[in-house]
Amino acid sequence: MTISASHDTQLRMFVAVAKCHSLRAAADAVGITQPALSRHIQSLELKLGHALFRRHGRGMQLTSDGEALFRTVEPLLDALDESISHAAAHGPGWGLSLRIATVQTLIGHFIPSFSKELLRIYPQTRLSLQCDSSSHVVEMVLRGMADLGLTYSTDLSTTDLQSVALHEERLALYHCTKTDLSREALSRLSELKLILPPRHFGVRRYVERVLGCPIRPSIECDSLELSLRMASISRSIALLPEHVPEDLIASCNLKRIILADIPPRRLVAFWRVQSRKPVVLDAAIDIAMRTRPVKQ
Structure with a gap:
């Protein structure tokens, strides 16, 4: 009625x-x-x-x-x-809630700025943040376990979701400051002693697809910070997105080399197809489109 x-x-x-x-x-x-x-x-x-x-x-x-x-x-x-x-x-946002699922590589540079702006507009909104692999982030949104997902466009392949494109992000190598990487070594990326996440993570699948071959990492790790810590104590090299916070890189005494020869990936925000989106979800999508990574 x-x-x-x-x-x-x-x-x-x-x-x-x-x-x-x-x-x-x-x-x-x-x-x-x-x-x-x-x-x-x-x-x-x-x-x-x-x-x-x-x-x-x-x-x-x-x-x-x-x-x-x-x-x-x-x-x-x-x-x-x-x-x-x-x-x-x-105040604004009372009684509202928003569940966000995100790949963990966005925790350091995107999620803090995005969340700060959302809570400035809707300070009483109950915010839930879940971090996982790209495939699991997509699954959480599809199953209704999250309202908004944040991952890369290469990981979306279903018509049950709506999405908007955000910023582009390149990949980078993080290695000990005592180790020098030659151009020749960079050209043989699959032969380096790499630290990579498991294969169900989007970044691993993307790199293997670009290189046209599977990669056997020397260390397999599903944590961004732990990957950097391992790179600082071993001769292995972490392959991660470029926008890792500077303080974290410095604390691990690492260098960063942007992989200019590998095409960048585009971050996307996505949600389930529905007739009417909650007002806080609309606001979150708009904020995500305006949020830019901190310049490194």
Whole structure:
């Protein structure tokens, strides 16, 4: 059932008359003229098909139908008014929630800026962040376990999702400052002692697809920070997206080399196809489109 603005007004006028037992007193209470209030009551009675009041010299008395409607409507309107007051007191985003699934490579440079702006606009929103591999991020959104997904366009292959393109991101090598990598070594990327995530991670599949061959990493690791730590204590080289925070690179005493010969991947925000998106999801998509990685 759809309740229009006119229905809401008529029901509130009805409740006012029922409480005041008089058209004149109710008109004064709600701030309109007595004839206007009378028209509201007559219009509501016409829509419902039965009389709600008995008019007599002492005022207005509810009929049995009117009494039944009053007992139903009055607590509902009170609850609605209380909810509106509560939401206004708590600020934007009260009662809203947003579940975001993201690949973990965005934690250091994209998610903090994105989340800060979202919570600035909707400070009372309950935010849930889940980090996983690209394939699992897509699965979480498809299954309704997350409202918004953040991954790379190369990992999306279903028509059940809508998406918007964000920024591009190149891949890079992270190696110990004591190790020098020649151009010749970089040209034989698959032969280097690499630290890579497991094959179900998008970055691993993408690199193998670009190189046209499977890669046997010297170390397999599904954590960005741990991959960097391992690169700092071994002769292995971590292959990760370019936008790793500078403080993390410095703390591991590593160098970064951008892989200019490998085409960049484009980050995308995506969600399930639905007739109507929640307002906080619309806002999150807009913020994601405006968020840029910190310049390295």
